[in-house]
Amino acid sequence: MTAWQEHRGILLFSLIAVAVLAGALAAFAITGPMGIEDRFNAAAGIIAGEEDAAGAGIFGFFLEGNLLPYLIVLAVLAGGSILVYRKYRI
Numbered sequence: 734m735t736a737w738q739e740h741r742g743i744l745l746f747s748l749i750a751v752a753v754l755a756g757a758l759a760a761f762a763i764t765g766p767m768g769i770e771d772r773f774n775a776a777a778g779i780i781a782g783e784e785d786a787a788g789a790g791i792f793g794f795f796l797e798g799n800l801l802p803y804l805i806v807l808a809v810l811a812g813g814s815i816l817v818y819r820k821y822r823i
Contacts, residue, residue, distance in 0.1 A: 746818055750811060757807055761800065 767775070774780070 742822070743818075746815075750814070754807070754811070761803055
């Protein structure tokens with residue numbers, strides 16, 4: 734068995750992971766710093782109050798428009814995927 738055949742699964746997984754990461758970063762760059770609610774409110778002319786946004790989001794922070802929490806969640810999902818792949822060889 735050649736090295737390619739032995740590591741074909743992890744190499745294929747890595748290529749897919751890189752493609753998904755590139756797509757996720759491109760989606761973040763395209764959407765910009767505004768979340769979907771902000772874009773909708775701006776388009777509809779709605780002025781949202783601060784009390785509407787208080788306590789919303791994931792554990793008190795908003796994922797949309799914030800690069801650091803976005804990357805942290807992405808890293809956790811990628812790490813979890815790698816662990817599941819290594820354990821179950823899916």
